[in-house]
Amino acid sequence: MRMQNFKIQSSGLGRFFGPLEAKIMEILWSSDSEITIKDVHHKLDQEKAMSFNTVMTVMNRLVEKDILQKRPLIRSFVYCPVMSREAFMEAQSKELTFDLIEEFGSQAVVHMVDALDQVDPALLDRLEQKIKELKKDR
Amino acid sequence: MRMQNFKIQSSGLGRFFGPLEAKIMEILWSSDSEITIKDVHHKLDQEKAMSFNTVMTVMNRLVEKDILQKRPLIRSFVYCPVMSREAFMEAQSKELTFDLIEEFGSQAVVHMVDALDQVDPALLDRLEQKIKELKKDR
DNA sequence: CTTTCCTACTACAATATGTAGTGTAGGGAG
DNA sequence: CTCCCTACACTACATATTGTAGTAGGAAAG
The missing domain is CATH 1.10.10.10 (Winged helix-like DNA-binding domain superfamily/Winged helix DNA-binding domain)
Incomplete structure (x- = not known):
């Protein structure tokens, strides 16, 4: 698909x-x-x-x-x-997020912070945490 | 447009x-x-x-x-x-980032970290920094 | 054997995009 | 002043996508 x-x-x-x-x-x-x-x-x-x-x-x-x-x-x-709806949404989310970053790079990063802040500020904390997790595993 | x-x-x-x-x-x-x-x-x-x-x-x-x-x-x-190419790309990046987060919420957050890591890990630091900046301004 | 029902095939409209011909008006050449 | 050239307008057709639906055929059920 x-x-x-x-x-x-x-x-x-x-x-x-x-x-x-x-x-x-x-x-x-x-x-x-x-x-x-x-x-x-x-x-x-x-x-x-x-x-x-x-x-x-x-x-x-x-x-x-x-x-x-x-x-x-x-x-x-x-x-x-x-695919289940969840799997479909998951796949699309993944694909689009990759595309967005490939296409817009650091531009997208700036907008992400703004967008997260406006849509749901709690997501910002979640993102910060995710980054820390990834870095810790190194 | x-x-x-x-x-x-x-x-x-x-x-x-x-x-x-x-x-x-x-x-x-x-x-x-x-x-x-x-x-x-x-x-x-x-x-x-x-x-x-x-x-x-x-x-x-x-x-x-x-x-x-x-x-x-x-x-x-x-x-x-x-619009200039830069303005166009900027506008699209903004629009799409918002759409992505509206549509996929926390799902997108998870993929963002992965995508950034794969495309260019330096962007992760940039993102982390951006979040801190935003939070400091509160 | 006939009726009913599901499916396959076909068709047409609207939109988006690529491609190009014909028609036309007006400025420049003679 | 007349004629032509050029750039533009209008029109047209092809393919793809999506929504919409008619018709025909085959198989099951009675």
Whole structure:
């Protein structure tokens, strides 16, 4: 699974997926086990009328992109995410953090401190601690 | 100017622009003053044959996206970036760092330490110092 | 054997980007 | 004063991504 874009304007899953894709992933990750298109369609259809085929197309595209797996079952298929939501978020966080530092280097460092301070100052302490831990292990 | 995407797979300006857009911005930012489509086309054309109109279209799209400015001159137009390359990178770095922390919170913090350590350990010291500075000012 | 249902295939719209042709207006050459 | 050249505007087409959905086919169920 290889994400292409981090959308700057969006938030949450919308940063990585289209709007419908995001809703579908939300449903997949919320359901504990494997799930059929029918199930997903049923949930989406309650919010907004939508063709079964629309859901199927998008889900199969997610399979092509290695974000979902598709397994044949009796007379049907079941779908499930290749990664858990947590693993996905973890992987993206890692990838993006690396990219950010590769791309912007020390510029990013300055902004990190500001950003952490504004979003949640407690994270600053956490970061300071993490740095100390790493240095101690040397 | 509002960028939409940060492309995870690319690097440099290619993270924010299409391939041709990136080359054009490269040229614009390399030239110290205002520049015509003709100039840009001339430079690009040496690498790879390309229509004047292709360059014009892409440059005018960049104007629509508020990335370039276009000023009428005698019998022609001159183009220049709305922001310097430095300002652009600075703005993107800031935006993305904020987004990253908003989106991933403490998860990002953990990855930051790892990423900094791998990309350039000296940045870790810089970060530690920055945190101390901020805390002292309280 | 027919109906129902799921899936595959196909198709179309909108947006983003790369690519380029045609049309046009106005300044400069003769 | 007329004609041409050039730079620009407008239009068009290709590919990719995403949302949307119709149609057709096959298999199961009755």
